Structures are given as C-alpha cells and as structure tokens.
Amino acid sequence: MAQYLSDNDVIDRVLAHIKDGTTDRGDRVRQEPVDHYISDERLAQELAMFRKLPTPICPSAAIKNHGDFITYAAAGTPLIIVRGKDGVARGFKNACRHRGTKVAKDHGCVGAFVCPYHGWSYGLDGALLGVPHENGFPELDKSKLGLSEVKIIERGGLIYVVQEDGIDNPETLLEGLPEFFTPEQELFAQADGIVESNWKLFMESFIEGYHIKPAHGKTFYPFGFDNLNVIETCGPHSRITYPFRRIEKLANVLPEKREATGSLSYLYQMFPNVIISQLTHHTTLGILEPIGTERVKFTTYSMTHTRGQADQVSALENAIRDREFVSQTGQEEDIAVVEAAQESLASGANTHFTFGHFEPNIVHFHEQIDRFIT
Numbered sequence: 001m002a003q004y005l006s007d008n009d010v011i012d013r014v015l016a017h018i019k020d021g022t023t024d025r026g027d028r029v030r031q032e033p034v035d036h037y038i039s040d041e042r043l044a045q046e047l048a049m050f051r052k053l054p055t056p057i058c059p060s061a062a063i064k065n066h067g068d069f070i071t072y073a074a075a076g077t078p079l080i081i082v083r084g085k086d087g088v089a090r091g092f093k094n095a096c097r098h099r100g101t102k103v104a105k106d107h108g109c110v111g112a113f114v115c116p117y118h119g120w121s122y123g124l125d126g127a128l129l130g131v132p133h134e135n136g137f138p139e140l141d142k143s144k145l146g147l148s149e150v151k152i153i154e155r156g157g158l159i160y161v162v163q164e165d166g167i168d169n170p171e172t173l174l175e176g177l178p179e180f181f182t183p184e185q186e187l188f189a190q191a192d193g194i195v196e197s198n199w200k201l202f203m204e205s206f207i208e209g210y211h212i213k214p215a216h217g218k219t220f221y222p223f224g225f226d227n228l229n230v231i232e233t234c235g236p237h238s239r240i241t242y243p244f245r246r247i248e249k250l251a252n253v254l255p256e257k258r259e260a261t262g263s264l265s266y267l268y269q270m271f272p273n274v275i276i277s278q279l280t281h282h283t284t285l286g287i288l289e290p291i292g293t294e295r296v297k298f299t300t301y302s303m304t305h306t307r308g309q310a311d312q313v314s315a316l317e318n319a320i321r322d323r324e325f326v327s328q329t330g331q332e333e334d335i336a337v338v339e340a341a342q343e344s345l346a347s348g349a350n351t352h353f354t355f356g357h358f359e360p361n362i363v364h365f366h367e368q369i370d371r372f373i374t
C-alpha cells in the first residue's frame, strides 16, 4: 500500500536537493486542453465524478458533539452532516420530504430538524418524527419518509461524503493516507470566499513549487526555496513538501533528534477537490467547490497543532498568527495570478496548457480526472 514518506526521509531528500541544487521532478509532460477549463459539459462530468468519490466535507471537529451539524452544498447537492446521539456522523440531503425546502441552514447544534415551511420534523438519524395536522395525509407512511441519506466515512479526523454509487469500495481510495487530525487539535477558524477562476486553475496553484520565487518573492520565498520540493503520490492523491530554509540546520542533527516542525510544510492534495496544508503551527482543510466553470467557492477549516506547543494558549496564538501570515500574503498572490489566468482562458491565446517536469502533481491530478471521469 502506498504511503507518504516519514518526516525524516523527507528531510533527508530535501537536504540532498539543497546540496546538489536539484529537486524532485516528474517524468511526463502533459498537455491539457484549455477547453477543459471552459466547457460546461466537462464541468458536468467532473461534478458527476465528485459525487461518486469519497470527498472530504469537514474535519470531525466541526461536528464534535451529539447534535452538532453543518450544511454544505457539495457538487450541487445541499447536504446536512450531523453527529447522532450514538456519536456516529451521518449525512442527508438537505431537502424536506414534504415539498423539498431545506430543513437546516448554516451550522449549529439541535435535537431535531424542523422544516421551516410546514413544520415536519426529523431526528438526528434522519427519521421523520412529526407531521403537523397529520390527518391531512391519510396514506402517509412516516417510516418511508426519512431524510434521504448519503454515505459518510469518518477516518483520520476527517468526514468524507460519498453521494452516489459507482465506485466499488470507495474506502479503498483512502488507503495509506495518514491521520490528519487528532481529537486534541482544536478547530479555531472557519471561513469561505469566492475565487473568480475555474476550480482546477486554483487547485493547480497549490500543488507545485515552481512558482515560489516569481509569485511569492517577498512572502514565502524569503523563508523557503525556489523550485525545491519533495513530490509523492498516494493512490489518486498527492503531497508536495515545501521546505523552509531553517531545514539546513538539521544537516548535522541525528535523525532521531530532528524536529520537522518549522523545517517543512506539507500540502496534501485530496483528490479531487480538497487540499490540506500542514504548516508550522496550524493545518487548514480547504474545499474547492466549483460554482460554474468560472468561479470556485473556497471553504476553509483551520486547526491548531499540539505537537511542540507549550500549552493550549500558546498553541492557539501561534496558530492564529501562522494562519494570518499565509492568508494575507501568499494566498492573495496565488489568487491574483489564478484570476488573471482565468481572464485569458477564452481569448484563444492557448489551446493547451503545458505542465512540465516541475509540475508532476498537476500531471497526476489531471491523469486521475481522466481515470475517474465517465
């Protein structure tokens, strides 16, 4: 089973690259038709693919306690994700079984969902509990009108949703992935925003380090390297390591004494539309939700780290500072170049985009879309 390298193996590989002036590189060049970023038909195929794959929808910590729920529209389907009285996370289509309106909005903690239209109520397990003036529905079988359930997988501190059948044993696509979040890690920030670009253009900006110096010359680059990365894949997913310059100090430290925190950051691409960026003091889960071909909603959940932190207060302070640095600097630079690329898509300047040997995780990403799209 494929797995990602240990921190120490990654550090060894980075140190060798620094010494040799090299980086991990791919062995394939890919030409991706620009039409794939513009076409409504292609997007419809991609969204159909999303609905069959196990896609992360939130960290377990977002619905920590019984009755905690979130709502989220995934690949066009409004969903409720809720933790039941038995502690099990469940997912339902957010649609009343009477006349379809949403029975929950935003997020919160409830004992039951009560539809705002005519008051039908549903338990945390989705069962239809009550119908006001029930004698108006003489044939109604309440046991058949629970909320429509979708498959949920909870693993490694993440909640995944599988909306539709079509892939045998979808869990196998998660084999080898690490535990991303432990129960001690605290969810300290949640946000969402819109980026004016195709979801794939935005995704591509996270998963290569070839752009660090030109695009992040005054933000990330002073702390890192230009085009120096470790590249790995795990099934349909991938990981890229962005080392910090501080890592050079580890060259003379025994492997068992090395501390990876502060020396490198990991960017996991969770196929198809999610990233997990593990930085020094916090980890962010980011979901890229296509809103048509030209927009993407970016929803983030940020979690504190416990390892290497003196106490809870300093862990939270460090996490907040770390997150502000990333979201107010490098992130905005990425969004600027990506939105600028979006504006040129329809100009005809490019019929294809070319991904070279320094962009192998993007090549892998598009190969996986080809694999799962029907």
Ligand code: FES
Binding pocket: 096, 097, 098, 099, 100, 101, 115, 116, 117, 118, 119, 120
């Ligand atoms: S639509 Fe929900 S009770 Fe009528």
Ligand SMILES: [Fe+2]
Binding pocket: 205, 206, 211, 215, 216, 330, 334
């Ligand atoms: Fe970037």
